[in-house]
Every structure is written in C-alpha cells, then in structure tokens.
Amino acid sequence: MIIKLAVLLPFFAAALIPLVHKFIKREQIGWFVLAVPIILFALISSYIPHTANGKTFIHTLEWIPSLSINFTTYLDGLSMIFGLLITGVGSLVILYSNFYLSAKESLHHFYCYLLLFMGAMLGVVFSDNLLVLYTFWELTSVSSFLLIAFWHHRKASRAGARKAMVITVSGGVAMLVGFLMLYAMTNTFSIRELVAQVDVIQQHELFIPALLCVLLGAFTKSAQFPFHIWLPDAMEAPTPVSAYLHSATMVKAGIYLVARMTPIFGGAETWFWLVTSVGLLTLIWGSFNAVRQNDLKALLAYSTVSQLGLIMSLFGIGSLALAFDFSEELTPVFALAGFTALFHLMNHSTFKGALFMMVGIVDHEVGTRDLRRLGGLLPFMPLTFSIALIGAFAMAGLPPFNGFLSKEMFFTAVTSLQHFDVFSLESAVVWMPIVAWLASVFTFVYSMIIIFKTFFGKYHPERLDKEPHEAPFGMLVSPFILCALVVLIFFFPNVLAHYVLQPALASVYPTLPLDAITPHISPWHGFNLELFMTLGVIVLGIVLYKTKRYWSYVYTFLQPRHSFNALYEWIVTTTENTSQRVTNKYMNGYLVHYFTYIYIIFLAVIGGYFVMSGAFNFDPSTDSKVETYELMLVCIVACAAVSLLFAKSRLSSVLITGLIGYSVGFFFIIFRAPDLALTQLVVESVTTALFLVSFKYLPNIKPEPSAASTKWRNAIISVAVGSLVTIIGLTIVNYDKFEPISKYFENSYELAGGKNIVNAILGDFRAFDTMLEVVVLFIAGLGVYTLIKLRGRKEAADIENK
Structure with a gap:
C-alpha cells in the first residue's frame, strides 16, 4: 500500500502547487517540492533489507477488473533500483534547481511538470499491469514534452520537445500493440503471470511480432540508434531537466522495459x-x-x-x-x-x-x-x-x-x-x-x-x-x-x-x-x-586526443544533409506539405462536399463489409403490418426530402426541413412514445425559429444554381445511404444469433430504480456518457470564457496605448 501511495504522492503534490504558490514566495516553491522525493526515497529505502532477502511486495487496487485492468504495484529488486534512482537523483536535481533557476522563471509550472514526470516514472517501474504501465509510459512523454519546452520562447526548445514527443510516443504506440499481442497469447496483462506462462508465449505465432513491438518502444524511449536523434535536441531544456530526464530517469525507461521483459523474451x-x-x-x-x-x-x-x-x-x-x-x-x-x-x-x-x-x-x-x-x-x-x-x-x-x-x-x-x-x-x-x-x-x-x-x-x-x-x-x-x-x-x-x-x-x-x-x-x-x-x-585515447586536429576531418564526410536528423526533418516536412495539399483539396468550405465525402466512405466501408460478409439477412413477411396512415407519413417525408434538392431559397429549405422533422414527430406519436414526440416537436420548432431569425444577419446573396448532374449525384447518394440504413435496420430487427440487449434493460426498476425504461437508459445507464458530454460542454465554455477575457484585455490595452 505504501508503494501505491509513493506513486500517487507526486501527483497530489503537483495538484497542490497551483494553490500553494499563491501563499509562499516564488523562490520557496522548490523547497516545498523537495520534501516529496526525499520522503519517497526514505520510504523506498526502508524496503531494501526486505528485497535483499528476496521478498516482493504486491498490492492490487481494482480499476476495470472486467477487462483485466487493475492498478497493481509490484516492488522487487528491479523496481527498487529504479525507484531509488528516480527519487534519489530527483531530490538532488530539485535541490540543484533551487539555486540554478531564477525566481523570475515560472517556477510553479516547472515543479508541477517535474512532479508529474516523477510520478509517471514511478508508475512505470512499479506497475505490474501492462496497460497501466503503458498509461504511465505515455505520461512520461507528455510531462517530458512540457519540461523540454519549458523555455517555450525559444524555437529550438519547442522543436526539441516536439521531436522527443513524436518519436517516443510513436514507439509507445508500437509497444502497446506488443502488449495487446501478449494479452492475446495469455489472456492476462500481469507481468508476473506472463513470466509464469513464458513457455506458451515463446511457442505462439505472435511471439516475434510482440517482441519487435516491445523493443521498438524500448529503443525509442532509450534513444537507441537510429531513434537517438531526439536526445541531443532535448538538451534545449534547462540543465536540471537534462540531469534528471536524460541521465537517470526517462532514458532509462526503455532499459527498464528490456530488463523487465528479459524473462519473457530472453533466450530467443x-x-x-x-x-x-x-x-x-x-x-x-x-x-x-x-x-x-x-x-x-x-x-x-x-x-x-x-x-x-x-x-x-x-x-x-x-x-x-x-x-x-x-x-x-x-x-x-x-x-x-x-x-x-x-x-x-x-x-x-x-x-x-x-x-x-x-x-x-x-x-x-x-x-x-x-x-x-x-x-x-x-x-x-x-x-x-x-x-x-x-x-x-x-x-x-x-x-x-x-x-x-x-x-x-x-x-x-x-x-x-x-x-x-x-x-x-x-x-x-x-x-x-x-x-x-x-x-x-x-x-x-x-x-x-x-x-x-x-x-x-x-x-x-x-x-x-x-x-x-x-x-x-x-x-x-x-x-x-x-x-x-x-x-x-x-x-x-x-x-x-x-x-x-x-x-x-x-x-x-x-x-x-x-x-x-x-x-x-x-x-x-x-x-x-x-x-x-x-x-x-x-594509450590510443591520449594519442587521438593529442592528434585530433589531424584526423577530425573524417567528420566532414558526415554531412548534415545525409544525417538521420535530416531524414526526420524531410519526413516531417513532406508529411506536413502533403497533408496540407490533400486538406486544401477537400476542405474547400462547401458543406455539401463534406457530407458527400462522409456518405461515400460510409457506403464503401459499411455497405461493402455487409455485402462481402453476407450480413444482410431479413424476411419482410415476419414484420408487423404497415398501416395506410403510416404509408402516408412515409410518402410525406420522402417527398419533402426529395423536394429539398430542388429548393431555390433558404426559406423554402428551412420550411421543408421543418416538415420532415414534424412528420418524424408524428411517427413517435403513432408508435406510442409521447416523450420522444414532444422532444422532437419542441426541438424542431426551436431550430426552425432560430434558422428564420438568423436570416436577418445573413448576407442577401442568391446562390448560383447547381448543375443538374450535381443534383442527381446528391440524389443518388442520399437514396443509397437511406436504403443502406434501412436495410441494416431490418437486418438487426431479424438478427437472432445473440440474446437481445433489451432484456437487460427490462430490469431497469431493480437495476436503476426507474419504471420508465427509456428514462432509466438516458438518466442512469448512460450516466457516464452524459457526464462526458457535460465535460465537453464545460471545456467549450472555458474556451469561450477565455476568448472573451482575452478580447477584453486586448481592447483595454488598445485603449491604454491610444
């Protein structure tokens, strides 16, 4: 349990820094932060006598047990070495930075990033679960990006941070693929359990692909050839960062991974x-x-x-x-x-x-x-x-x-x-x-x-x-x-x-x-x-040092344009230019074109898969009888949808769209869903009114009439998408290979305390999804608030300058 707290303590301290720095002098923040690695070093050191006798310490906190993802900390001899380095060298680096960095620097940001990195590294070396290890692994890349780019006013610092991020994160993704392969072989993410099943792993056909993916992650993080190019550019970071990340911790993460995976892949x-x-x-x-x-x-x-x-x-x-x-x-x-x-x-x-x-x-x-x-x-x-x-x-x-x-x-x-x-x-x-x-x-x-x-x-x-x-x-x-x-x-x-x-x-x-x-x-x-x-x-070293001016010309054969740095820059530049050209081709500002791309891909991927796999399977004779008034509503919706293609004004388009929405609302009434019908009618009324009101602020420009071929193309795509969705819906209704999920929700009263199944689904079963939607709205609100504040400051500055 203490080791789990050791992993989390730097994160807690990092969360406190934005609050603490307002109440203490700026130059004293480092002394507050220094206590964290010292305490952790003392805690980890207290386990040395136990690990020296061969003991290990395991503690599990269930996270997502259904997916075999648990926060399990594992302290043994190997994690002990890295834990001592992370906290011991971290203590000395923070002590050094208290005198190295100027009080004029943004010290609360610096130490916050440093603690995030320290916690991420401790998470890497103490995690027994591969997916948890990967989470901390990528967090080290993010926090090191922030540390390398700490002097963000320097172009070289930003470039070095970006290069380190691109290379290490790319390797991390490959490593994740390797971890998933290991899970496919053994049905476990636990490193200890993987070691116990090493015979099964080494005989599996995925053994070599998993080995290559894991090594790719290790090589990129530990700056092995030819992925070493990010490390020299990362030297643009402040010296305490270089002393910590690039000599004792981050670059050793790949070394740790190789050492930890040696019992699994070693001997091959x-x-x-x-x-x-x-x-x-x-x-x-x-x-x-x-x-x-x-x-x-x-x-x-x-x-x-x-x-x-x-x-x-x-x-x-x-x-x-x-x-x-x-x-x-x-x-x-x-x-x-x-x-x-x-x-x-x-x-x-x-x-x-x-x-x-x-x-x-x-x-x-x-x-x-x-x-x-x-x-x-x-x-x-x-x-x-x-x-x-x-x-x-x-x-x-x-x-x-x-x-x-x-x-x-x-x-x-x-x-x-x-x-x-x-x-x-x-x-x-x-x-x-x-x-x-x-x-x-x-x-x-x-x-x-x-x-x-x-x-x-x-x-x-x-x-x-x-x-x-x-x-x-x-x-x-x-x-x-x-x-x-x-x-x-x-x-x-x-x-x-x-x-x-x-x-x-x-x-x-x-x-x-x-x-x-x-x-x-x-x-x-x-x-x-x-x-x-x-x-x-x-002897030879002394001779080469004394005669360096005579033989150093050999470095002239290594021209910068032929280096791996040049290759990296060429790949980045080519990728950016190609992406820009491709983006400019399809991001032309016409909404109808964007929908055309989306629907064509939808037809090709989804429709093509259903056709090739023979998934379309339905029998209309088993469906309910379609009443005459239902057919009338279908005809109204269809005619309205087709007429949209030939509308000649914005007003006509809005009114026809409203007609379609109201017709769908009547469908909900027919199918005995009054709450959905009410929602549909209210939303349709509000959006129609908003469209009409917004016309007051739109330029009075009559759009050029579209060519007949364009209208027919849009009509064909629309009919094809509608037909595909309809056929998929009919196929799903008649699909009986699995038990319908509706049986689970029928027990909504016992599970969620709601007698209305629909309300229970929206309010309880989808609560996590709804929470994330609220978070998205919250982030958007913060963005709007920030823009308003920045605009206000700019206007105030302009008035002051005048």
Missing part, C-alpha cells in the same frame, strides 16, 4: 541479436559523434546515447543466460553481463548527473557552453573542476571511480562470447569486442575534451559573456554528493551488489539460482585481457 535468438547489435551500434555511434561536438551539453547528450547503448548491449548478452539450463560453465558468464548492466546503470546515473550539473554551473557562471570560447577556467572554478574531473574520469573508466569497475566487467562480458558456440556467434566474437573497445577509446577522448578544453588551455575573457567565478555553495552540493557516491561505490561496490544489485538480478533471471553466480566485485583481477584492453584505451 531474435532478442539477443537485436538488443545486443542495436546496443553496440548505439554505443559506437554515440561516442564517435560526441567527440565532434562543440557544445558541452550536446557532447554529454551523445555520451548519454553511447552509455545507454552500452547498458542495452549488456542486457542483450545477458539474455543468453536464459537460453540454457543452469550449468557452471555457461549461465554464470552470461548472467554476469546482466549484473554489469545493472551496475553500470547505477554508476552512469551518478557520474552523468554530476557532469550535467557541472555543465549547468559553467553555463550559469560563465554564460556559455561553447568549447571554442571556453578554456583556462581552473583558477576561477576549482570546485567545479573537481566535479568535472571525477565525473569525466568515471565515464572514461579510470580508477579510483565506479565507472572503472563496470567498464572492466563490460569488457569481460563482450570477450566471453568467444568461448561459447551459441546462436552462431562465430562472427559476433570478432566484431563485438572490437566495437566495444573502439567505443571506449572515443569515450576516453571526449572525457578528456570535457576536462582539458574547459578548464585548461588559454583563458579568453573576451569570448565569455560573464566574468568567471565559482558557483554558490548550494549549487555545488548536489554534484558533490553524486561525486562522493562515484568514489564510495568504487571502494565499497559489494555493499551495493549485495543489497541492491543481486535482488535486481533475481528479477531479471527469476528461474536461475543466482546465489551461485552473483560475482564479487574487485578493482583488481590481475594481468588479464580486460586490463590490457583498458591500457590500450588509455
């Missing part, structure tokens, strides 16, 4: 090749492109892409542990890759969060992030330099920092593939370690660029917007806490492994005896292949 050859290959390709592409960046945040963005690829590839390699029965030779080696992925997941959040905050400090205190304008800042910002040094060296994989440990284990994982012949790995054992090593070399190069290009070299005060100085103490607290964790994890990694990583590994591999395969983390393994690979990374 398709899963291994896709996750591992895409991860390694993202790793090398991100690190290679990071070296060419001149903006510090852009460099960190591509480095994040690269590190996410590293973690993804480790989960791909680790999935091989589920391809075999447990043995001392195979499974421990591959399970080590999954363990390393979880370890580096934690490490990356610490050093990358610190680096983002460091870049924010440089930008805040110097006025620029452009490496071409920076240099020589060490004497002015020694504390900021310390943050950069620890974070960059950890990212480069150097001791004594936590990144060194997980990087060594990464090398162990990719080189271990050469010892086993699984899934035809002969080719993979050659290129996978090479790609991993080259990417590490580029990682070392851009880590050195961060340090030496920013804090060493010649100082150019004329290139800076501000005189450099050290950041205030409050802005340094959060990155120093993260840097302290970077060092502490290096010296005490097994504490983290025992209490956090091992329980998470048990969630990823629930069928394996992990007590026998959880490794002991040590900074020294002797003189082995991994150590020599690290030494090679350092």
